[in-house]
Amino acid sequence: MKLPAVQYADGIKQGKQDQFKGLNHNLGAKDGELWDMRNLTSDYFPLLASRPRRMLFKTLTAPGGLFCWDKLCWVDGTTFYYNGESKGTVTAGPKTFTALGAYIVIFPDKAYYNTAADEFGSLEAAWSGTSLTFTNGKIYDEDADANCIQAEGVNWADTFKAGDAVTISGCTKHPSNNKTPIIREIDGDKLYFYEYTFDLDGDDGITPYTETGDMKVERTVPDLLFVCENENRLWGCDRTTIYASKLGDIFNWNVYDGLATDSYSVDTGSAGSFTACISYMGYPIFFKEDHIYKVYGSIPTNFEVMGSATLGVADGSAASLAVAGEVLFYLSRAGIMAYSGGIPQPVGAAFGVEKFRDAAAGSDGLKYYVSMRDRAGTWHLYVYDTQRGLWHIEDETHATHFASSGGNLYLLAEDGGIWIAGSVQDPPEEAAAEEAVSWMAEFADWYDDSPNKKGISKILVRLEVDEGAEARLYIQYDSGGTWEQVGHTLEANAKRSYYLPVIPRRADHYRLKLEGTGGCRIYGLTREYYDGSQLKSMPGRQ
Template sequence: MPLYPRLHTQLTEQEMIDGFGGYDHRLRIADGAWFDTENLSSDLAPMLSVRRPRGNTHLRAGALLEKDALAYVSEDGTLYYNFLPTAVTGLSAAPKQIVGMGAYLVIFPDKVYFNTADQSDWGSLEAHFAPQSASYELCRFDGTALRADYIQPLEPDGPQNAQYWIDTSGERNVLRQWSEAQGDWVAVETAYVRIGFETRGIVPKLFSAGDGVSVSGSSLGEVNGEKLLAAVGGGEGESDWVIVTALPAHLPDEPDTVLRIDRSTPEPDFVCECRNRLWGCRYGLGEDGRPVNEIFCCALGDFKNWRQFRGLATDSWVGSVGSDGQWTGAVNYLGSPTFFKENRIHRVGVSPEGAHTISETVCRGVQKGSEKSLRVVNETLYYKSRSDVCAYQGGFPVGVSAALGAPSYHGAVAGEARGKYYLSMLDEDETPSLFVYDIAKGLWLREDALRVTDFARVDDELYAIAGGELITLFGSLPVAGSTREETVPWQAVSGLLCYRWPENKRVSRYNIRLSLAQGAAMEVYVQYDSDGVWRSAGGVTAAKAMTDACLFPVRPHRCDHLQLKLEGLGEVRIFSIARILEVGSDYR
């Protein structure tokens, strides 16, 4: 019987990866994840696609805020609103915090406000007045003069009805009025002093009734100190005046020449708006040089008044905090002013009666220098802590950035748009990276090395300041002269892929199924055994837009492990990557 040669059939298996898991910078990652990415998007996930081209307004800007329109501060210190210059100019070059309160923009540390609904309404939060001359007289609440009939420590004899007596027998003077009906001296709850000036129309432009001010330099000790202005008056036909609460026993014969009235605003480390108030925090030395560690707010609806204490629920408020360490951020979260240190979260319980309280949670807070990472996306607050990126919903924060791997990041600046969290950070070598976290899909992607210093979303466009220029991440062209990227370079690097598998299986090839737009191109590179050399495995360029997907094969060499790198230019959609395994026989 003749002998025939034995033929061994090569058995094959196919494993399909048709869902891509985004960026994962850990040493061992799942199939479908990418160790590094550049300019890819999760918009079409589970397909792999390229991000939108960005726009560039070529405008120079230093700080942003989103309202009905975009507000930004230009490099020359001018405030722009809806891309038009406003009357607010000469702002400092210091880093800005711009806060919206109603129709107003409030800018720190310059302490300037601007009304977006009435652009003629703008000015300083603070007011300072040092007149050349100031005279005094006792008065009633309405400003009419009041004459004291008696000024003495002992009760007067034989008073007439409605006469006034300044009782100087105690530590503080008391104003009393004789009541014929009661046959007794009745204490007048509040006594007032009217301070008159030689100016006309200046004081009403600086101050308003109810302002909390500091008065200094008066020869009357009772007038100096923290005061509430009971009334303010003056104009073209009348000399200026203010009324404060005080009861001096004797008035000076000559006008004062060194009186000073100040309405000041604190220097907040961080500030936010919540429930029609501005809330701030301060750690370090206060205005009087004493150490402070406190949270404070302005009067209800009045960002000019931070020292208005009348015993009302609408007053300003200050609360001391016992936890140590500098403040690292502030945000309005779910209607509560929320303040951060690196290892604490303090939330203010806002009371309608004005009895606000401060709670404390010992947990991961905001990393120092990453205060701009605080963003609310789909009702969840995200921020950069010292160790990771956290999601916070009012309890304890939860880390969501394990996929970013081992590198340590700092200087985080974040924006939010279309359900995504955009995060620009610096690594240990000060190299920037722009990451994007798709909240709904739970995917991270690294876009590129764009260093952003501020974000602001207006409608569905996300604005950013990068390199001092105002850009749009979704490609809109809001002003004349704006340009858009023509093509976007992209890249995806796989994790370590094993070449040999159990039961003598090995990879014979990878089949990449993709579609390219007209003029787009893709190149494939392979690195073997972590030798640091990327070897070309071919490429494809689309002369015209592909109506059907094409299959691009990659045949790797024999090795222990390998990595794939896909890079290209222009719009691409990668549907799947199939791994073809050859199964060895008993004879091998």
């Protein structure tokens, strides 16, 4: 009797991974997605690759801030440096920078550096004395009444200029003269204003008199927490109020002359404090934790603040604002958001349930770099690739400031190091590359689309490592916490494949981890495995 032939099969299956996406730190991550990583990059997507080495540009002893306008500048201790040269003295502590024209502005010091005139100074100016005479004067070569203040022997031009709005205080005989008028002309020790600006003595109100006591004449700037430049004005805010400087004038914030060049201020009236501001798509935009305000208009008379109740910048994360791929990113209370002028959209699903705070960020144009700390207080530097929608983790760098200069992205680390991150182009001569980078890629659990037990017998890795670099593969079964190295350490200067045998062991799921030192590109990862039964593992039985 002839029996039918039995088809032979060894039951071995293959699972191939030749596209490596970014981070997915969620319990529902699929086979082969990356649960955790260190010092990886999307530069070679779809390959899995270690990031390029950073370059150390300079180390500060007491870092206060980093900024770039036409040249790189920073604060070290109490000294402001521009293009590596000391230019002025500031207070110690973290700084906020912005710029308008040739001026770099430093807050909270209210200081400036004029890059064209090589001049460092204060935005504010003040005179104080014990005697100030209110008298009649001139304006535009014509006699004028009650429009002049005089301080004998003072050269007002050393302190103020025509067009400045100055606050006069200390008047007791005529308290109505405590006001903020605008200087129209300066003549030696005399400041001229519009006619009848002041109240003088006499029945006709034009008899000169002198105020004595603690007299002050000041040009002041609001105590701004956040600042930016937009359409030839500086914009800023304190906790409750939005301010704009006089057009093209960083020194004057109190000029209300009824002109298109006037200063501007408004209180939104909503609950909560402002947490950040930035210029984006031609508009100054202000943030609270639960509101976004956009200022429309071109002159003070038609400025209009429009607000929307949506997730804004988290308190303490004003520095997380950065534009990458023409989209504005920032950290909110709910995670990283992407804002294009409408309703912000979350882009932090890859982080799972983790929450972050105290973020600072920068951009190389297409990638968003953000340094922030998790609930445990550990700092991480994350990179979001806007072209591919992928997140990667670099390391535990705590960056406080970012700045772009000469096509490179610089970051200031909390320990004082100024590093060039990402793909470095034409670095400064004094910059030195860091040591070989240690990297790691931990994949999420593999179930191989089967509810049964399965056993893995071989792993094929196709990779390319730089000279002197190395890579190792590890496996972990059923979330046991113990990593076992598979095969030997991988070293090769050319792209090639390795077959790594695995001692078969049944498990519900398993996890793979690659780690190494130095440059490495992984092209593919193939697993050979077989299905087992539905039986649970028992002591002594695998």
